[in-house]
Amino acid sequence: MQKRRYRLPVTVLCHLMVLLGAFMVLLGAASVPARAAPPHAPTHIAAELLAGPVKDGKATLAIRMTPEAGWHGYWLNPGDAGLGMQLSWDVPEGVKTGQPRYPVPQTLVVQGLMNHVYESEYAVLVPVTVPAGKGRIPVHVKAQWLACTEQICVPERAELAAEIAAGAPHDPRFDTWTQRLPAPLDTPAAFALNDKTLRLAIPLPASVPLEAPHLFVGQDKLIDYAAPQAFARKGDMLLVTIPRARFAPQNAAGIDAVLRLDAAGNGIALTARPGPVPSGGTMLAGSEAPKLPALPWLLLAALAGGLLLNVMPCVFPILSLKALSLARAGESEAHARIEGLAYAAGVILACLGLGAALLALRAGGEQVGWAFQLQEPVVVVALFALAVAITANLLGLFEFSVPGFASAGSPQGAFATGLLAAFVATPCTGPFMASAMGAALLLPVVPAMTLFAALGLGIALPFLAVAFVPALRARLPRPGRWMVTFRRVMAVPMGLTALALAWLIWRLGGSASLAYVAALAALVLALLGLVGRAQRSGKRALMPAFATLAVLAVGVLTMPEPRPQAQEEASIIKARPFSPEALAEARASGKPVFVWMTADWCLTCKVNEAAAIEREDTRVAFEKAGVVVLRGDWTRRDPAITRYLTEQGAAGVPLYVWYGRDGRAETLPQVLTPALLEEKAR
Template identity: 55%
Template sequence: MDKTIIPIRLVQKILALMAVAVALVMALAVPAVGVAQEAARPTHIAAQLAAEGPIAAGQTVMVAIHFTPDDGWHGYWRNPGDAGYGMQLKWQLPAGWQASEPEYPVPRQLLISGLMNHVYKGPYAVLVPLHVPAGTLPQTGVPIALDAQWLACTDVICVPENAQLQFRLATSGTASDAPRFAAWRAAIPALLDQRAAFEITDELLRLAIPVPATLPLERPHIFLGSTDIINYAAPQRFSRRGNQLIAEIPLALRGDAPDAIEGILAFDEDDGVHFGADKGAVGAAGVPVAPNGAMLPSLLVLLLGAAAGGLLLNIMPCVFPILSLKALSLARAGENERQARKEALAYSAGVILACTALGGLVLALRAAGEQVGWAFQLQEPGVVVGLLVLAAAITANLAGMFELPSVSVTRSGEPASAFATGVLAAVVATPCTGPFMAAALGAALLLPPVEAMVLFAALGLGLALPFLAVGFIPAVRRLLPAPGPWMARFRHIMAIPMGLTAAALAWLIWRLAGAEYAFLAIGISAAVVASLAALGSGQRAGTRSLRFTSVAGIIAAIVLAFGLADAYDPPQSARSETALIDAKPFSQARLDAARSTGKPVFVWFTADWCLSCKVNESVAIEREATRDAFAKAGVIALVGDWTRRDPEITRFLTSHGAAGVPLYLWYPPGGSAQQLGQVLGPETLVTLVGTGPVTGPISGPISGERQPSVSGGTLLPAGSASGSD
């Protein structure tokens, strides 16, 4: 038995020694050259070591780890956010050498299912300072090695990856990687030489960061290096107080509050500064800053803008369908002063309550991490079905098919009717952001909740102002025609635009959820109208003999409603075959690629439920003159369809201070975005393309030119001072 065991053990030892020998031979075979040596390519992200130049004893050399993700894949910043994990590095260096903390470029935000990630989607380099001790260096160079581990992800899956990277640092010669290192260094955010201050309240992390008041901020965002402190996906609020930028970020603190924090203040997607902050007094917030860097007007100016926008909303195309309800109410209000005031107050209460309720719901959803904007309710097919049924019922009411006090607009002395009309006016009117409204609504998404709710109430007040004027100013009321038989005829005539509104809602449902869904929605509306017509017939006859028919219609509507979920099949968003402008669907990547071509770019955001958007497209965009001007100038056109909820478009709208559509942006070659007015004239775009400067309403440049450095607080060059991240 022993004679059998001993030879086997000898064989095992021999094999082990052979494996060690092979490993030593491979280790000694590392080339002694001063250029990067690329490891075996990982599955999805390639990694490569490179050095800035020849090393010298007693100095610091910068080494880069250059990553190249495959298309659709991304790597992570050292604080990955809500998911993922940062890179892990294990260096093998000669005795006495030291590696400092890695220095990262500005990451980008990636929101997936409410989780915010800090990522890099294209090639990027992480720089690591290596400190070389004093002494003699070998002429053949110094070998170093690195065991790196990282996470590679798409928007769907993640794969842990690693690489063993080897490199021989040259001690003489020229730096072959100098051009690449210049670009990599420029991408590292410079270090502020002044410390910021921070404080933690019950709900917020508040920061006071010293940056000059003149520094343009296109899309400010705080990437906090310290973990377990903030809600990464929550909106960040910024304001300016002199040469300090005040940032307020909702908390998600786990554990004790730290004594110091650090991170990156991003100016836009590529530029930023690295800051450190100590506990201290932050002070009151200053003038609010929109995400595009523009300082918001004062609250008084915003309130006046919201009220003026609401007032003008009464004549916007998207509000026309409800003018019939207003017209009848205005006519009825002329009967007596007391009744007119009651009607005006009830109507105004309905409008203001609906506007503030919609605004509060938008703020609540955004605070919960949802990417929604103004008029988000019309992006939900179920809500539009409800509006379709309501519009069909009001059409039947105006046509005289039935009388129902809660929606009848011809009953005298019925404040509940005026209140319901006001609510309906606000719900139907608010999808469009008319002139003066854009700045106010965009600011409402940035201001503290109380001030934001005041802005939404001011919008409702502006929408209700004509009705209030009739109710409380006798001279205005006397201009109205006296009540009479004409009102009944006018009521029946006004059933036509309301019926057209119902048809438009049915078309919108088809665009949102598909043909079968729209067919069922129309069936539900028809069943409800048939039921109400049966009820009205009984009302006129003074009997209840048709109650069974009415109940049968309601049952049919309920049965059809159960089939809506299974019928949901939204069509693909596609440009009409008759569209004149050759526009591609919007995405941030496509916009970046278009701007990189050096050609002018025009981007517009629209929705099928926004009538003012469609009017602008008909009047100014989808025209032969505009098409020819675009073709001559080489304009690249992109269109963002916000008919259905699209988080990327919502984030982009918010980043430009817009709460809804329409939004029109013009990018001159190599220049920053210019925001056009929300009402376009027939020649606006033709003139814009032909002359360069924008004629007509414009919000001015969205951002200034990028400035890679800041003074006072001054910036230290990357890699100087402490040289740590």
């Protein structure tokens, strides 16, 4: 499926407004005696009513629904958004229609909203009881439904007619449609409700395979549809635990549900009554929501993760800024402490800002994770322009003393350096940090924000140590003319950062986007040259400086829509694109599965790929063991990948998960070695 780009949570609001409007239209159509639409009015989901033959006073009607490509219809409980089908029957006296029976639906997540849908042809079967002695029985139904894509919804309707005849020939399509219905479970299940979860005990023989289970609950708004569902086996009992919806009803006399057994759409229909639900059991691989460590351990992990970011490859491009600040710290004790505190304040504030934005977007329904800012081309362009400007500043093209990113040894400069350091460094994840940031996405707001602050403190800790420990400052060289040379040398890694961001722009938006930003960078450099010339001549440079800022702002905000081009990847490892369906199919094959989550902007990912994954020895080991490799590219926002990361307790990439032949999942370290992968493949 083609990846779609979602920008802000306002899209969720628009989606809900469309659905509300569609509901009002349908409600009005049901309550006002308006004229019926033509029987064959064009729709995005074509509907047809078919009748099966009468046998022993019973027959079956089929409402065949055929969606256009890219459109979908809904199950009887549509999930977080949508609307189920509404039927109004007109049948002769003595004829009775029963409850519609739906095939097992699919799950579709759009911007964090879980929907229960059908994206291909399906049939809703309706049992009919007919009186004896009837020959041909005309049947009419007014059907109303909602047809949706991932962007828009359209209310549709049709008046359908069919004729039930005792001697009608058998239509083999009814056999196919019947096979797609969930098989009824003859033994009732038990359920228990508490304030947070719905737990069910479903009598299901242990011999029944479960490859991609999901429970569709018929009662509306009882559960959190998009939350992970935990499945456990206890003998011939299947135990299911699902988080409740925020405003779920307090009690339920009974629950009707459909249990999907596998990705092929096989399932069972069940009814549950209040009763005891045992605990324990053996968790099914991949079904358990991640267990969170205690908060103190998470805080220590966030602190250690931030500390380790200072030596991760992804942080190296901003080391030039920190190195200059460290050098200036030797000027005086008071100045060093003030600058250290200012730098730490900038780092912590940046981490808190990114964390708050991340939590707000997720609360609004967006499927985003750590480093979400680098999935937006506009942000990458802004970072590219900033890297170009800093490189020019380090080379002496112009001076930028307010706020003083590099040239001025001021608290403002240290604060701005801290902001930039955290913004560029935090997209990486490493040991300790992954578990802490993954937990932050699942915790309440206050402890989650505390974790983000601890991460920032960890990043700033080395600088604070130098600022407050005289023995460390004493080991720094004294300020002198060498700093000018050092400053020029440090322009090299910052220039390489700008080149890396330019490459990322090409990956995100194609050649046209790269040409656009290259022209923008050339114009900005020319204006910065005018700023520098005015500064060197002792004149004020306000006009060229403001012109530079205006050109940069207009250039970023008016950037054309990125059009990424299909790129042929030169890969040693033959990997398939990741999707939940591909994962379910791979695990069902009984072969080992290696899930490999990466992104073009993740330097840690690229280092792992060069050092451990994309190697001939790894390819040979994988092919010998029959390993199925699934690669998830998170360079641009992908809700399916984000959901999988969340289910694995990870906030971002890299993420490597190994599924053994027994189906058990194991999360591998974020720093891979060739020996580790070869050992797993044995």
